[in-house]
Amino acid sequence: MVKLSQLYGWSSETAPMSCTYIVPTVLNMLRSLKPKSVLDIGAGNGALCKELVAAGYDVVGVEPDPDGLRIARDQCPEVSFYELAVADSTDVLLRYRPLGFDVVVSTEVIEHLYSPAQLVAFARTVLRDGGHLLITTPHHGYWKNLALSVFNAWDRHADPLREGGHIKFFSPRTMAQLLSEGGFKVCRHGGVGRLPGLWKSMVVLAVKA
Numbered sequence: 001m002v003k004l005s006q007l008y009g010w011s012s013e014t015a016p017m018s019c020t021y022i023v024p025t026v027l028n029m030l031r032s033l034k035p036k037s038v039l040d041i042g043a044g045n046g047a048l049c050k051e052l053v054a055a056g057y058d059v060v061g062v063e064p065d066p067d068g069l070r071i072a073r074d075q076c077p078e079v080s081f082y083e084l085a086v087a088d089s090t091d092v093l094l095r096y097r098p099l100g101f102d103v104v105v106s107t108e109v110i111e112h113l114y115s116p117a118q119l120v121a122f123a124r125t126v127l128r129d130g131g132h133l134l135i136t137t138p139h140h141g142y143w144k145n146l147a148l149s150v151f152n153a154w155d156r157h158a159d160p161l162r163e164g165g166h167i168k169f170f171s172p173r174t175m176a177q178l179l180s181e182g183g184f185k186v187c188r189h190g191g192v193g194r195l196p197g198l199w200k201s202m203v204v205l206a207v208k209a
Contacts, residue, residue, distance in 0.1 A: 009067075009163065009164060010044060010045045010065055010067045010068035010071055011067065011071075012045070012071065013045055013046075013047075013071055013074070013075045014045075014047075015045075015047035016044070016047065016108070018107070018108050018193075018200070018201065019047055019048065019051075019107075021192045021193040021200065021201070022107050022108070022136050022192055022193075022201060022203075023047075023048060023051050023107075025136075025190075025192050025203055026048070026105060026107065026134060026136070026203075027051065027052075027055055029134060029188070029203070029205060030052075030055070030057070030103065030105075030134070031055075033102070033103060033132055035057065035101075035102030035103040035132075036057070036058055036102055037057070037058045037059075037060070037097060037101045037102045037103070038052055038057045038058070038059050038060075038101065038102065038103045038104075038105060039059075039060050039061070039062070039093070039101040039103070039104045039105070039123075039126060040052065040059065040060070040061040040062070040104075040105050040106070040107075041062055041086065041104060041105070041106040041109060041119060041122065041123060042062070042063060042106055042107070042108075042109030042112075042119075043061030043062060043063040043068070043069075043072055043081060044063060044065070044068045044072065045068050045071040045072050045075070046061065046068075046071060046072025046073070046075050046076040046079065046081070048105070048107055049061045049072060049076045049079045049081075050075060050076050052105075053076060053078055053079060059076075059079050060079065060080045060081075060082070060093065060096065060097075060101070061076075061079055061080070061081045061082070062081070062082045062083075062084040062093070063081060063082075063083065063084070064083065064084065064085035066083060069081055069083050080096065086113065086115075086118040086119040086121075086122040087115070087118050090122060090125045090126050093126050094125075094126065097126075099128050100126055100127050100128030100129070100131060101126055101127055101128065101131060102127075102128060102131055102132070103127075103131060103132045103133075103134060104123040104126065104127055104131070104132070104133045104134070105133075105134045105135075106119060106123070106133075106134070106135050106136075107135075107136045108136055108137060108138070108201065109137075110135060110137050110168065110170070111137045111138055111166040111167070111168045111169065111170065112164060112165070112166060112167065112168075113167070113168065114167065116168055116178060117178065117181070117182060120133070120178060120179060120182030120183075120184065121182060124182060124183050124184065124208055127208045128208075129208065130207065130208060131207070131208050132187075132205055132206065132207050132208070133179070133184055133205070133206045133207075133208070134203070134204070134205050134206075135175070135179075135203075135204050135206070136192075136201045136202065136203050136204075137168075137170050137175065137201060137202060138166065138169070138170070138200065138201055138202075139170075139171075139172075139191050139199040139200065139201055139202040140169045140170060140171050141171050141172060141197060142197075143197035143198060144197065144198050144199070147198060170202070172189055172202060172204075175202065175204055176189070176204075179204070179206045183208065183209055184206035184207065184208060184209055185206060185207050185209045186204060186205070186206045187205055187206060187207050188203075188204070188205040189202065189203070189204050189205075190202070190203050191203060
């Protein structure tokens with residue numbers, strides 16, 4: 001039985017709206033890293049995997065939601081997808097790539113997890129030595145939080161009635177702490193969508209320490 005927390009409402013191949021401002025930045029950062037292999041944690045309906053394949057990478061995706069997984073496999077038949085959550089064993093991935101992946105990406109996933117440290121640990125286990133973890137998550141810092149309060153927008157922003165919605169709200173400081181405690185060193189931090197300080201999402205690149 002699939003846990004309610006693993007159902008995220010995937011029903012079509014349509015890419016999430018966040019892909020419009022996140023995917024170009026992810027692809028640009030990957031071009032600078034020049035990886036051969038990429039693992040997408042929380043692949044959803046396969047929208048990002050489809051872009052990664054088009055860019056020429058050897059892509060594997062993991063996703064706990066069976067509806068998302070079915071759609072992802074339909075639209076990206078060239079990608080190997082596994083029905084895995086970050087609390088699951090990584091053995092099947094390490095059998096597929098014993099030396100580990102060059103890069104792990106996870107876009108707009110970690111904010112949905114009760115235990116975000118599990119995602120970091122999962123990524124570290126499947127990365128090669130010196131591999132990189134690229135994470136995006138909604139940005140929460142002083143100016144954005146202030147703006148949400150001034151305009152009384154927290155209810156709409158947090159959307160607490162949404163099944164499978166956001167339960168963790170990261171600032172650059174807390175994300176850096178999470179990654180450091182998980183065995184990574186942050187080497188690049190920025191944001192996308194809106195002006196600095198009001199970013200929709202932060203983009204963090206970290207190297208396996």
